Amino acid sequence: MKSTLQEIKEKLSNDSSISEEKKAELISMLDSLEGEMGSIQSSEHAENISGHILRSADEVTKEEKDPDLIEKAIGDLKESVTEFEVSHPKLFESVNNISAMLASMGI
Numbered sequence: 001m002k003s004t005l006q007e008i009k010e011k012l013s014n015d016s017s018i019s020e021e022k023k024a025e026l027i028s029m030l031d032s033l034e035g036e037m038g039s040i041q042s043s044e045h046a047e048n049i050s051g052h053i054l055r056s057a058d059e060v061t062k063e064e065k066d067p068d069l070i071e072k073a074i075g076d077l078k079e080s081v082t083e084f085e086v087s088h089p090k091l092f093e094s095v096n097n098i099s100a101m102l103a104s105m106g107i
Contacts, residue, residue: 004050005034008057015061022105029098036091049095052077060102074099 009030012023033053037046056073059065078099085092 002034004054005030005037008054011057011061018105022101026098026101029094029101033091033094033098036088036094049077049080049091052080056102070102074102 009027012018012026012030015023018026030053037049052073056070056077059070059073077095081088081092081095
């Protein structure tokens with residue numbers, strides 16, 4: 001999971017289509033998410049969520065972005081953490097914040 005989040009941070013850092021300010025904000029959000037994911041008891045659930053995060057990052061950082069694929073990837077990510085909303089409210093909030101930021105960027 002930690003390596004997946006690091007990979008996402010590297011992709012964001014290398015993406016020239018995202019402003020430095022937005023990159024820093026997204027990376028900060030990913031750092032917070034990483035801390036929250038450490039509280040998940042089941043590594044299977046953590047791996048599932050981190051897989052959805054990676055897929056979302058892959059779609060967002062592609063040269064030729066497909067809005068439908070981005071929307072689906074982010075939707076799948078949200079769905080994967082919905083079951084944790086009650087038991088892990090900060091995780092849920094972190095994912096929603098990342099999704100909202102990506103949406104506000106038109107991603």
